[in-house]
Amino acid sequence: MPDILHRVGIAARPERVYEALGTVDGLRGWWVSETTGGSRVGEVIDFGFCQMKVVESTPGRRIHWQCVSGPDEWVGTEVIFDLAFKDDQTFVLFRHAGWKEPVEFMHHCSTKWATFLLSLRDLVEKGKGGPAPHDLKIHVGD
């Protein structure tokens, strides 16, 4: 099954990047402004258009979600952020895995994830990300 893969390097310690990935407040700063819910293992984070169950949340190391509702193509997929500190930065190795087919929507989501990971970097490095609905648009009407 095809996966969406990305990597960005953030000039910060993994613990700081984890705060932005592993807490609802953090997620509101770079992905979806109106995020609610719980971010502990077993809880569900509500991003409005989708809901993610937290499978793993290891400070400074790894976040793993499973999509429990949202766009049809997303339900059952897994989103994983692995953190590794090297060369003076935290690399975020990202994977949105388990897509059934490489549909056009998957192409769209791949590009969107890239822009959101750069929004994550901006939040951590500069204090301000670009979460939806103020996210970078990648097509007319996005």
Place this chain on the structure above:
Amino acid sequence: MPDILHRVGIAARPERVYEALGTVDGLRGWWVSETTGGSRVGEVIDFGFCQMKVVESTPGRRIHWQCVSGPDEWVGTEVIFDLAFKDDQTFVLFRHAGWKEPVEFMHHCSTKWATFLLSLRDLVEKGKGGPAPHDLKIHVGD
């Protein structure tokens, strides 16, 4: 074999987007400033760090390259841009196919391609892209 997939929508006709994808001058404006070589079918485009043989170049429709030299992980891979006009824009459906393994470098390249496709959009819509070496950096030392 895993693929890198992306999609952006550009507020322009496919013929204009094709100019930026299917000519050396166009490619210098959004991917690599120092691009040389030939962009007709059977010719090789030289991007410096890699060389792409042109497999197909159909105005307003499709560009298809095969990597003939460059980074080890790229040699033999295929890069395909499909253009489709709908909803007042040209959608660029992008695929970098034929990677042997989903290595960390593939994660990096996926994110870079997203930024270059947005550079392509900026070139076409605003007249100025961000080609290497003045591309958007995605990690410290990129």
